[in-house]
Amino acid sequence: MPCPPDVISRLKEIVGVDKFSTGASNLSLHSKDESFHHAHLPDVVVWPENTEEVRDVVRLCYEKGIPVTPWGAGTSLEGNPIPVKGGVVIDLQKMDRILHIRENDLQTEVQAGVVFKDLNKKLARYGLFFPPDPGASATIGGMVANNASGIRAIKYGATKDLIQKMTVVLADGEIIHPGTLAFKSSSGLDLCRLFAGSEGILGIITEVTLRLVGIPPEFLSAVVSFSTAEAASLTVSQIIRSGLSPAALELMGTNAVRLINKYTEDFDFPESPLVFIEFHGTNKAGLSADLALVRELCEDNGATHFEAGIGRQARGKLWEARYNLHDFILREHPGLEPIAIDAAVPISKLPDIVAYSEKASAKRGIVGYVFGHAGSGNIHMPMMGNPSDEKSWGVLEEINREIVAFALSLGGTATGEHGVGIGKIPFMESEHGESLVLMRKIKKLLDPKGILNPGKMF
Ligand SMILES: Cc1cc2nc3c(=O)[nH]c(=O)nc-3n(C[C@H](O)[C@H](O)[C@H](O)COP(=O)(O)OP(=O)(O)OC[C@H]3O[C@@H](n4cnc5c(N)ncnc54)[C@H](O)[C@@H]3O)c2cc1C
Incomplete structure (x- = not known):
C-alpha cells in the first residue's frame, strides 16, 4: 500500500521539505544495498536530524x-x-554529529549516522580509535545493527562488544536509553546486546556510546605464503591456539591473490594461499618475540615464503589491497553479481571449512574467491553469477547452502558478520531451532504491528 497523501504531508512537516523526498532518484538510491538481492523502491525517504524527529516519523x-x-x-x-x-x-x-569524546573514559557518544572512518579520523587526535572495520564506509548505526566486525575483531571484538549505551526509538515511538557508562554491570537484562545485530527490526538506534581503544604505538606485520589453503588455515588456527594475540590474521586463497597481483601495482605475491598477520603492542621487542614464534609455526606448516618487517607505508597498501578485493572481483566479472559466503566456525575447524568450500565450488567448475577473517574463523568465498539466470545461479545457491550446512554441523554460524537480511533467512531454523521461536516472540513484543524493516530475519 503506497503512503497515503495525509502521511506524506505530515512527514514533510516533521522533518521539513528539504529532508524529505519522493523523487525517483532518491527512491532508487534507497532500493538496493551492495548485494545481489532485488531492488524494492520505498514510497518516501526522510533524513531526520535528531532522535525526536525519528520518534515522530516512527x-x-x-x-x-x-x-x-x-x-x-x-x-x-x-x-x-x-x-x-x-x-x-x-x-x-x-545524524552525523560526534556528541562527546570522553578521552579519560575511553568513550565517545555519537549519532547513528556518523561514518566510522570519519570518527576514527577525529579520534586519532586523541590517540584513540574504534576498532571494528567493515572496510566499506559504513555508519555506526549500521555497524551496530549488523554487529559488524572485520579484520580486527580477533583482538578487539565485534561492534556489539564495544557498546556502552544507546538511544533507541521503539516501534510505537517510545525512546529508551539502555546500557551504562560503567565499564561493567550486572544490572538487568542486556538490552544493548539485544539491539546490536537486530538489523533494524526491533527499533531505530539514534545515538550510541562506544568504547574506544588507544592507538597502539607499535605494530608488526608479516605476509606468509603456503602451498595450500589448508596449510594456511591450519597455521592460523595454531597461531590462535598458541595463545598469541594477533590484531589481524587474514587468509587469501590463490584466486584472491591472483587478483591482488593483477589489479595493484605494488604487489607480486607468489600465486598461492597467503596469510596477512599483524600484531599491535607497546614495544617492538615484545612484538618481535611474538613474530618469531609465528615464523616457527608457519615454517613447521610448510610456509613457502615469509616476509616480515613491513613498514608503515607498505602495510597501508596491503590493507588497501585487501579492502579493494571486493572491487577487484567485480571488475574481473563485469555484469555479474556476487553471492556472499559468510560462514564462521570454531577456530579449530577453520581448515575444514576452507577445504570444504574450495572443493564445493571446484567440483562444479565454479571460481570461488576464498578470503576472510581467518583468525576469527570467518570465511568469505564470493562466487560470481547472474541472479536472473535461474539455472546457473541455482548452482551458486546450492554451494552456499552446502557450505552453511557444513558450518552448522561444525557448531558454527551462517553469518559471522554480514547479518541475516534476506539472504540468510532460509538458515535461521536450522541454526537456532527452538530459540527462533523466542526471537519471533521478542519481535512481536517490541513491534506488534510488524512495521520495522519487515520481511527480514524471520
Ligand atoms: C566491500 C564491502 C566489504 C565489507 N566488509 C565487511 C567486513 O569486513 N565486515 C563486516 O562486518 N561487514 C562488512 N561489509 C558489510 C557492511 O559494510 C556492514 O554490514 C555495515 O555494518 C553496514 O553498515 P551501513 O551503515 O551501510 O548499514 P546499512 O547497510 O544501511 O544497514 C544495515 C542494517 O542495519 C539497519 N540499520 C541501519 N541503521 C540503523 C539504525 N540507526 N538503527 C537501526 N537499524 C539500522 C538497516 O535497516 C539494515 O538492516 C562489507 C560491505 C562491503 C560493500
Missing part, C-alpha cells in the same frame, strides 16, 4: 501501519536495508 508510521526501514550507508551484503514492503526509509546520514 510514531506516525505506527499509527498508520506503514513499514519503516532504517538506512545507514546501504553497504550491507545480504539485502538487510532493502525496503521490501515499500513505505518509509529513514536515512540516518544527516
Whole structure:
C-alpha cells in the first residue's frame, strides 16, 4: 500500500521539505544495498536530524501501519536495508554529529549516522580509535545493527562488544536509553546486546556510546605464503591456539591473490594461499618475540615464503589491497553479481571449512574467491553469477547452502558478520531451532504491528 497523501504531508512537516523526498532518484538510491538481492523502491525517504524527529516519523508510521526501514550507508551484503514492503526509509546520514569524546573514559557518544572512518579520523587526535572495520564506509548505526566486525575483531571484538549505551526509538515511538557508562554491570537484562545485530527490526538506534581503544604505538606485520589453503588455515588456527594475540590474521586463497597481483601495482605475491598477520603492542621487542614464534609455526606448516618487517607505508597498501578485493572481483566479472559466503566456525575447524568450500565450488567448475577473517574463523568465498539466470545461479545457491550446512554441523554460524537480511533467512531454523521461536516472540513484543524493516530475519 503506497503512503497515503495525509502521511506524506505530515512527514514533510516533521522533518521539513528539504529532508524529505519522493523523487525517483532518491527512491532508487534507497532500493538496493551492495548485494545481489532485488531492488524494492520505498514510497518516501526522510533524513531526520535528531532522535525526536525519528520518534515522530516512527510514531506516525505506527499509527498508520506503514513499514519503516532504517538506512545507514546501504553497504550491507545480504539485502538487510532493502525496503521490501515499500513505505518509509529513514536515512540516518544527516545524524552525523560526534556528541562527546570522553578521552579519560575511553568513550565517545555519537549519532547513528556518523561514518566510522570519519570518527576514527577525529579520534586519532586523541590517540584513540574504534576498532571494528567493515572496510566499506559504513555508519555506526549500521555497524551496530549488523554487529559488524572485520579484520580486527580477533583482538578487539565485534561492534556489539564495544557498546556502552544507546538511544533507541521503539516501534510505537517510545525512546529508551539502555546500557551504562560503567565499564561493567550486572544490572538487568542486556538490552544493548539485544539491539546490536537486530538489523533494524526491533527499533531505530539514534545515538550510541562506544568504547574506544588507544592507538597502539607499535605494530608488526608479516605476509606468509603456503602451498595450500589448508596449510594456511591450519597455521592460523595454531597461531590462535598458541595463545598469541594477533590484531589481524587474514587468509587469501590463490584466486584472491591472483587478483591482488593483477589489479595493484605494488604487489607480486607468489600465486598461492597467503596469510596477512599483524600484531599491535607497546614495544617492538615484545612484538618481535611474538613474530618469531609465528615464523616457527608457519615454517613447521610448510610456509613457502615469509616476509616480515613491513613498514608503515607498505602495510597501508596491503590493507588497501585487501579492502579493494571486493572491487577487484567485480571488475574481473563485469555484469555479474556476487553471492556472499559468510560462514564462521570454531577456530579449530577453520581448515575444514576452507577445504570444504574450495572443493564445493571446484567440483562444479565454479571460481570461488576464498578470503576472510581467518583468525576469527570467518570465511568469505564470493562466487560470481547472474541472479536472473535461474539455472546457473541455482548452482551458486546450492554451494552456499552446502557450505552453511557444513558450518552448522561444525557448531558454527551462517553469518559471522554480514547479518541475516534476506539472504540468510532460509538458515535461521536450522541454526537456532527452538530459540527462533523466542526471537519471533521478542519481535512481536517490541513491534506488534510488524512495521520495522519487515520481511527480514524471520
Ligand atoms: C566491500 C564491502 C566489504 C565489507 N566488509 C565487511 C567486513 O569486513 N565486515 C563486516 O562486518 N561487514 C562488512 N561489509 C558489510 C557492511 O559494510 C556492514 O554490514 C555495515 O555494518 C553496514 O553498515 P551501513 O551503515 O551501510 O548499514 P546499512 O547497510 O544501511 O544497514 C544495515 C542494517 O542495519 C539497519 N540499520 C541501519 N541503521 C540503523 C539504525 N540507526 N538503527 C537501526 N537499524 C539500522 C538497516 O535497516 C539494515 O538492516 C562489507 C560491505 C562491503 C560493500
